[in-house]
Every structure is written in C-alpha cells, then in structure tokens.
Amino acid sequence: MGLKQSLAVETRGLTKRYSTGVLAVADLNLQVRTGEVYGFLGPNGAGKTTTLRMLSGLLRPTSGTATVAGGVPGSPGSLARMGAMVETPAFYPYLSGRDNLRVVARYAGVPRSRVEPVLQQVDLTDRARHKFRTYSTGMKQRLGVAAALLKEPELLILDEPTSGLDPQGTVEMRELIKQLRHGGRTVLLSSHLLNEVELTCDRVGVIAKGKLVAEGTVDELRARSGGRALLVRATPVDQAQRVLESLLLPGQVQVRDGVFSLAVDPSQAASINRRLVADGVDVSELQVSEQSLEDVFLQLTEQAPTPTLPHKGEGG
Amino acid sequence: MIASLRAESLKTRKRWANWILFGILLLTLLLIGYVLVYFVLSNPPRNFQSRVPARILKREVFPENLIPNVLAFTSSIGAAIMIILGGLSTASEYGWLTVQTILIQKPSRSAVLLGKLAMLAIITLLIAVVTLAATALTSYLLVTIDGSSSTWPSATVLLKGFGALWLEFAVWTAFGMFLGVAFRSTAAAIGGGLTYLFVGEALLGQVFRNTDVVKEVLRFLPGINAGAVHASFRLTFRSPDTATQLVDATRGTITLLAYLVAFTVLALLIFRRRDVGGS
Structure with missing residues (x-):
C-alpha cells in the first residue's frame, strides 16, 4: 500500500x-x-x-x-x-x-x-x-x-x-x-x-x-511576514518617528534601540530619505535588511494567540 | 508476541540484576534453609527445647520433606524475590523511558506486554526447576553425610509440589509486574509489594486473625491462600494442621490462579490504555 x-x-x-x-x-x-x-x-x-x-x-x-x-x-x-x-x-x-x-x-x-x-x-x-x-x-x-x-x-x-x-x-x-x-x-x-x-x-x-x-x-x-525591511538610523528619534508614522501605516514602523525597521518595499528608500531630510531629520544610516528566519519565527510565535478550546462537555 | 518474547529473552539474559536475585534466592535457601538447619540440629545447643527431638526435626532437610521445606522457605524470601523480579521487569522500562522506544516498534501494546509476561512465566518456571533440583541435590548430600536413610516423595507429590512452587512464583511475579505498570516507578512497585507482603498481610494475619470480619478478608488474600497450598504438603513428623488453615488447598489453588489472571488482565488494561510520556 x-x-x-x-x-x-x-x-x-x-x-x-x-x-x-x-x-x-x-x-x-x-x-x-x-x-x-x-x-x-x-x-x-x-x-x-x-x-x-x-x-x-x-x-x-x-x-x-x-x-x-x-x-x-x-x-x-x-x-x-x-x-x-x-x-x-x-x-x-x-x-x-x-x-x-x-x-x-x-x-x-x-x-x-x-x-x-x-x-x-x-x-x-x-x-x-x-x-x-x-x-x-x-x-x-x-x-x-x-x-x-x-x-x-x-x-x-x-x-x-x-x-x-x-x-x-x-x-x-x-x-x-x-x-x-x-x-x-x-x-x-x-x-x-x-x-x-x-x-x-x-x-x-x-x-x-x-x-x-x-x-x-x-x-x-x-515573504509572508514582510520579506525584506528597510532599516533607518535617524536623529532626533522622536521627530523621525513622527515623520515616518505620518508617511506609513502604523504596523509598518517599528523602532528598536534607535533604529527604525520599516516594512516597506526597498524601492521607497530614496523618497523616505528625502522626506526625513526635508523635515529636519538627520539620516545617518539607511539599508535594506533581509529578514532572517529568526525574525519571522519571533514574529509568528509572539503573535500566536493563546489557544482556547471548549472543555469536555462544553460542546463545539 | 513472539517478537516481544525474543527481545525480552535477550534483555533478561543480559541483565545482571536478574541473576543476582536468583543467586540470592538459591544461596539463602540452600545455606540457611538446608545447611545451617542441618548443622544446628545435628549439634543442638544445650538449651535447645522442642517437643520434637532435634534428631527428628533434622529430617526436615532430608529428601522425604523436600516439597514442604522448599515451599515453606520460598513463601517469604521466594515471594519477595519474585515481587522484585516482576517489579523490575516493568517499572524499569518507565524509569529508563525504554517503554517509548519499545512502543514505537512494530508490535502492539498487548503483544509487548504479553511477550514480557511469557518471558516471566518462562523465568519463573526455570527458577522453580533449578530451585527444586538444587534443594534435592543438597538434601541428598546432607542425608548421605548424616548416614541416615530417607525416601524421595512420590512422583505425584513431586509434580504437585513443583506446580505449587511455580504457581506461587508466578502469582508474586505477576503482582510485582502489575505494580510496576500501575506505579511506573521501580521504588514504588518494589516498596509497595514488599510492604504488602511483610507488613500488610502478615499484620492482618497475625494480629487480627481472630476477628471475624478480618478472617473473612484473609480468606481472599494471596499469602493466606498460598499458605493453604503449602499446608497440604506436610512434614513427615508433623500431624495434619487443618485447624489453623482458613481455606483448603483446592480453594487456595483456585484463588491463586484467579490472582494470576487478575494481575495480568489489570496490567494489560492499564498498559494498553495509558498515555506514555507527557504531563
């Protein structure tokens, strides 16, 4: 068989x-x-x-x-x-x-x-x-x-x-x-x-x-979890965050240790850079980051909801 | 089941603990139950007091009393060794987690446990054969050294005695095996089994024997029923001791067989249904 x-x-x-x-x-x-x-x-x-x-x-x-x-x-x-x-x-x-x-x-x-x-x-x-x-x-x-x-x-x-x-x-x-x-x-x-x-x-x-x-x-x-990301190091951080959040959707911007991780197509790098500079933000670093499986894993497992299933006798 | 039996035979043969247990049983029986008894009764101390003279008592170790003497001695140390043997055979598999290694091979759970049971049946049979043969040889040597004459029990008595010995070994081994499956812990299985043997049933039997309710309970316990089977093989110098027996030999044999089946079925039910691993 x-x-x-x-x-x-x-x-x-x-x-x-x-x-x-x-x-x-x-x-x-x-x-x-x-x-x-x-x-x-x-x-x-x-x-x-x-x-x-x-x-x-x-x-x-x-x-x-x-x-x-x-x-x-x-x-x-x-x-x-x-x-x-x-x-x-x-x-x-x-x-x-x-x-x-x-x-x-x-x-x-x-x-x-x-x-x-x-x-x-x-x-x-x-x-x-x-x-x-x-x-x-x-x-x-x-x-x-x-x-x-x-x-x-x-x-x-x-x-x-x-x-x-x-x-x-x-x-x-x-x-x-x-x-x-x-x-x-x-x-x-x-x-x-x-x-x-x-x-x-x-x-x-x-x-x-x-x-x-x-x-x-x-x-x-x-690919499912965003694939590649754009990493931006910019100061002042507060001002940069305001600009980026006005430019992108809330879920697309994450900041960690002063570095912004933007879930956008890397082709937008130049326009984002221009907008930040125009709003008085100093951009010291801008690079495309390949998302590692580790990032994907953390993203997936942290988002996982706590399972809820009915106990025996509760039906469903 | 054959596959499981073949695997069990290799494991059993190579496990030193099994050989040590058998060695303890045999040495204790021969040295204490035969050699020591013979030399003490051959040269009784001055303060030795007994209704039966020492020269008669000494005949306990001669061939004519082979069966009752072996059965009397193995009812305590023999039962204990068999509980340990049975407990080790199943509980160790949980301790080493080898139960999961076994269960992801081909045989079904029932086949795995039945193979183990078949192996234990073979071991107890071999132990009964060797024990009886070794005690017979020792008995023969002692009567020869003594220069006395003695007769061997009839073939029927020998066969019945051997059957009783094997049955008792099998029941206590099945008890240990069942405790091993139920507790999944070597210490708990052996500790529980020995506690029952030496404290539980013994305490009930000795302290509360004259209480009617307890007496009814005692009629159903394995130790009491094994004792009834032993009593049917009496020493040549003792008169029949029916008054102190709560049950007769036939009922004792049937009860022991019932225990053998019950321990086996219960162990199988638990082993088949219970999850292996996890919290």
Missing part, C-alpha cells in the same frame, strides 16, 4: 489536552509530503513533542485524527513503516549499543544483519560494544537515530535530534539528516533551532502555544 495521496503525515484537528487541564496541542492540521524534509519548528513548550508523541502512538489525541505512513498512529501497519526518535534517546543502560539495537531489531521484527549497517551509518561501530550508560549525549543521539533507521522506514520522525550536542556534533547530525533523505525518505524533524531547519528542511511548520501558526518553505515564510 502506497502512502495516501503522497502525504506521509496528515493530521486533522489534532488536539491534546492533558488530564492536568493543559492544552498542549490545539486543532492542528499538518501535512507532510512524501519525500520531503519537514521542519516542525517552535519554541520550547509549544507542543512539538506532544504532537510527535501522538503521531507515534504514544499519546492518544483528545480529539482529531491523524494518518501516519498510511495508517492510524500506533497501529502495527503505521509503526512498521516509520522510525522515530522521540525526545530523549532511551535505551537499556546495562546493554551495549549493539545489544540495544539487537533488542530493538527483535521488537521490530528486523533481521539481526541490519544492526551493523545502521551502526556504520551513524558512525558508532567503534563504540558499539560499550555499555549505553557510558555514551556521551552525541553518541546517545546517534544511537537513537540508528534505532529509528533499523526498519529502513519510509518516514523518519526525529524530535530535536541536535539537542544537547556540541557544535561539532550538531554539524555531524545535520550532515547525517541530509543523507537520510536519500531514496525518497520523508523526514519530519522538530526543532527549536532556526538555523537547523533553515539548513536542512524543504518546508517548515511553525507551532506556537499548541497551534500551527504558519507553514511553507523558508522563503515563503519570509
């Missing part, structure tokens, strides 16, 4: 409210296309891990549905076609890395002969005979990826794979992720690190306070 309509993951109104009352994920509609590397981006506590746990069948959604690798999350059919590393890589501390993979292989019904290739793939062969409890954070993460690869899955779910890694380890993991997409594999990668998704992902979904606030390619997200 092929993956439904070339979507590796599809959620409809996926919602999780914990028994404590915390609404972790609210009405999430997510679509991950087959063969892409999808970055699931959000600040800590945004609901990324809860979503991935639901997609892996570890948590039951309060409402909504999901299809993962062509099946219901947590069903043997779905699990057989996906590999996942959710949150911390968890293994038996008294077993070696190799034995841990053998255990996982037995659970997954995968031949033992798969263990050595995945150890090689994550560059752990030399340390495979050592106990898991002696592993560094980076080695644990790599073993987690190796376990996820044992089934040669069509869909790979990685939750914060560079979490806790040093810069060298982060670079290595990033390279590994790039290799993993080969062969048409779909990778769903969660992260709170912007440059990580910018460097590795085809498309990005931004989640904040449990809701998906934006989805698209990195360029699309930049």
